[in-house]
Amino acid sequence: MTSPQRRSNCPLAFALDLFGDRWSLLVLRDLVFAGKRRFSEFAASPEGIATNVLSDRLRRLEEAGLLRREPDPEDGRKVLYSLTETGFGLTPALCELVLWGLDQQPPGTPGPPAQLVEALRKDRDGAIAALRRKHFG
């Protein structure tokens, strides 16, 4: 098993090879911001990812080391997904993308919890540190 070849030595191209599609970062979002941990929770997000695509993305992200997959010790049917430190490292990028997206829509448009948006805007690094604590204590 040889790791797939890189398109170039650009770190951005490397990143896009791992999650440059319309779904991967939404799964990361659900993990980072919403604290979701299970297949059915990701599937229930309003964007409506197809289950075959979700299954594929979870596998790829696990292979890439961005998340961890483990059986739920209390229920043999369930699987728990969680962020790795590497995966959480994308949080600053996610935040910038969210802030950019917010700036593109007229104020008042429904979106993420106002409290989170507020925190991100006035103290980005503090908000990220708070998220880190939530995930890693």
Place this chain on the structure above:
Amino acid sequence: MTSPQRRSNCPLAFALDLFGDRWSLLVLRDLVFAGKRRFSEFAASPEGIATNVLSDRLRRLEEAGLLRREPDPEDGRKVLYSLTETGFGLTPALCELVLWGLDQQPPGTPGPPAQLVEALRKDRDGAIAALRRKHFG
């Protein structure tokens, strides 16, 4: 002509609908960091984008208002692409993705100019301000 429907009211999903693929952000990268302005320059990047895909991405990014397209006044064959303020607004996100990508590879791996990387690491906002000046005076 009605604008395509959004998958959700999430600003990240909105962003990914515009450039959530393996190529769009590389075109933005070439504009923001390399100062490329012409079709053939984008096509010459080491990742080797196919010309039909490049043509499509330039069209989409222009439609989305991230870049501008104008004929070269000095050569009727040529077209000049340039960043809009909206497109440049993605620079912080690009930088975070680049920094993340850099952290995933062993030090010493070839990549972007060391001077840019240095500047991004120790004064991200200053580096972005310098890029802004380069594009908008």
Place this chain on the structure above:
DNA sequence: TGGATCGATTGCGAAGCGCAAGTGAAAAGT
């Protein structure tokens, strides 16, 4: 006028997508 350049478009096979239905293992219900 003939050839080169530029920014595309076209054609084609392969890969990936969205959607709906189905599967197997494990838990819950009776």
Place this chain on the structure above:
DNA sequence: ACTTTTCACTTGCGCTTCGCAATCGATCCA
């Protein structure tokens, strides 16, 4: 014990997008 439900996928299918090579029309240059 046995049936039903839940859960995390997997499968099948038609459609879209992809990568790749060839080609195109318009424009510039000799």
